Structure formats: C-alpha cells, structure tokens
Amino acid sequence: MGGSRCITALALFLALVLLSPSVYAHEQEILNVILVEDEARPGNVTDSAFVEGNGIVFRMRDNTENVSMQIRIDLNQDGVFNGSEDNVSVWLTRSCSLDENGSLVDENCAVSHQIIFGNSSQGVYDYQIERMIENSTAEVWNYSIQVWPDIHEEPGQPSIGDCFGANCEEEGDVDAVTSDSNEDLEMMLYLVMALATLGIISYIFLIPTSGSVASRYKLSCKFWLLSDIVSTSR
Secondary structure (H helix, E strand, O other), X not given: OHHHHHHHHXXXXXXXXXXXXXXXXXXXXXXXXXXXXXXXXXXXXXXXXXXXXXXXXXXXXXXXXXXXXXXXXOXXXXXXOOOOOOEEXXXXXXXXXXXXXXXXXXXXXXXXXXXXXXXXXXXXXXXXXXXXXXXXXXXXXXXXXXXXXXXXXXXXXXXXXXXXXXXXXXXXXXHHHHHHHHHHHHHHHHHHHHHHHHHHHHHHHHOOOOOOHHHHHHHHHHHHHHHHHHHHHX
C-alpha cells in the first residue's frame, strides 16, 4: 500500500512539473555610484537596464580632509528629501576606524550606503548629496534615478508593438504556429502515456498476490495495447 502511494505521488509531481508554466526571474544587479570631491559618478541614473529589483551602492571616495557626505532620496516624490518615508543615509566618511577585533570603533561610521528598489517601484526619484567639510555644508548636488519596469518576454508570446492576429499572419508564421501546435500535441501524448503507465503500475501493486497471475497478465496486455495506441497517434 505504501508503494502505491509513493507511485501516485510521483505521478502527481510529474504532472505538475510538465504542466507548470516557465518562470523567468530577473537577476538582481547592483550599480555602484562613486562619490568624489566634485561629483557623483554617475550622478543621474537613466539607463533602461536599471529596472525594478535592482539596487545602488553609494561609495565614498572623497579624500578631502574632514569631509563627509549624506545621501537623501525622495522616495515618496513629494519634493522633500528628509521625510519619514524617504531614504536617508548616515554621514559617510572615507574610512572608519576598527578595533583589534576588526569591529567598528564607531557603530554609526559608514563608507557606503545601499538602496534596493523593489517591485512596483517604477518611476523617477530625485535625490540629493550634501557634502560637508568640518561640520559645515560645502555644497549640495541634485540628481535623479529612473527605475524602469521589469518586463520579461516569454518565448512564443508577442512583444509590445508586434502584430499578431489573422491579418498579420504570413506563410512562415502559419508554418511556425502549426509546428508549435504539433509539438504541444506530442507533449500532451507523452504526458498521457506517462500518467497511464504510472497508474497501471500502481494498480498492479494493489492486486493481491494470491491467484492474481492471470489478472496481472491481462493488465500488462492492456498496458502495452495502450502504449501502441499512443505511439500510433503520434
């Protein structure tokens, strides 16, 4: 009985794997923005490759003595850069002191700041970088970050702007559609055959051992007959 349950579970798992649609996940990418004495490099992020799910790391590289910088990103796009819903960094410095164990002497000291733009974050976000020398504001830089939508194109699906439908089909397109249909039919036949095989094997194990030789033989004949039918239909 336990063996039949395992085979049935295997059949269900096989069906789910074969029938589940493919998922195309976006691999997260991180953009490095370098902060030097006169600018951020790059300051404005406009590349269409920067999409939802990506992130930015601001790295402090200004070697000016007693200099620090703070990044303020207007996440709610209300024109205010230090609101409760905005992303504000600690004051970044060129380096941080460490103790003998390699731990930060000042836990608030940082040389970089990271932000990840999650799903549904498409839009343009203004941000500021304030540069301070000896606790006095030296300058403020204003930039923007454009986050593009993360669009995945699945094979066989029309892209934005593509023509599809009866009036757009050419001879080559019709052949391609016919070929895809045949492949789908063949895959379905394979699936039916696999599930039928597992089902029959499960049923065979459920038949009592005593006096069941004839039953097993008849069932095996039916299985091979079903296999011939499926193979012929291909």
